[in-house]
Amino acid sequence: MIPPGVILAGGLARRMGGGDKGRLMLGGQSLLSHVITRLRPQVSALALNANGDPARFADLGLPVLPDGVADHPGPLAGVLAGLDWAAVQGASHIVTAAADTPFFPPDLVNRLTRAAEMQGAQIALAATPGPHKVLRHPTFGLWPVALRDDLREALAGGLRKVVLWTDRHGAASAMFPATPFDPFFNVNTPDDLAVAEGMVP
Template sequence: MKQPLGVILAGGLATRMGGGDKGLLALGGQSLLARVIDRLEPQVAGLALNANGDAARFADLGLPVLPDTVAGYAGPLAGVLAGLDWAAGHGAESIVTAAADTPFFPEDLVPRLLLAGEGMAHPLVLAATREASKLYRHPTFGLWPVALRDDLRAALEGGLRKVVLWTDTHGGRVAEFPTHPFDPFFNVNTPEDLAEAERLAG
């Protein structure tokens, strides 16, 4: 399988941080987005940012900015679809997504997602972690096949919003990641989370 393209999902509303772009918040002298780019870029064949509104605010990143193509705020699946449409235009077979507010995700995210998807006609894999024997899937971190983009578009237009309902329909798998010394999918939703991220970054 060809190396996937990467798409950073920054289309959220950031209501718990008072609105605005969470990805542009500073963490240890770098924006959250810059940290996510640094982690994802070496793992993929090319990178884009899914974000809505004025793309000029991200101009300094030098990345293509992909707005949602589904009307209304349709959640992370709309960002996945925008990424798949972009990837199709570049002849790619798949994308890997990462959230813009999750600065410590694994540096081996992509190889482990690809490994978990081996043998699937259309590899579809979500990252997951385990806590007290319960498995938690992380719907903004996944491997998504371009071949299913029209199916996803139809599902979104039909009102589907929950990621795992769609991935389960297509036999989606999980790639499980360790949570020691802390959960690598810890994300910044509140000012308290940002303070905790500063501690972890230090």
């Protein structure tokens, strides 16, 4: 069963000076547009996790899911919002992608699903080989709706770091090649945006 997808755009973009980082232009279209174009063919439905006035995203035609946890606790709050939305849809899992990562692989969902199945895990995170260790990309993951109450409890208890929670549940890693560049390169700063311009096909 193909899972729905959730784009995580609930951060504060401090290193970009605030605002909606996904609206920054790259190669003639917004970062969000790049992400939507890559993720939509891979999922059964698509939603956006974002905080503030949802009307500013009306042009995208996507459901906008705010964090259900106060004070911007990070990506896990967006994952939880997505899981709560997916539960209403009757879905068993969601796949998440970050709104500031425009070059992620077109087979993201297939590889995450396969890694979870092969490693007998409920959660799978994207990963790439690094010079000294495997680098995990925890905003790109496959998440089971069945763990949403566990995640809600963890967030209420103050947990914020994604991998601390995923490690509790024995998350699988789905490996992706990092050549000719890391497909999970994300745009955090104006310099990153300049680098990304040189990576646009």
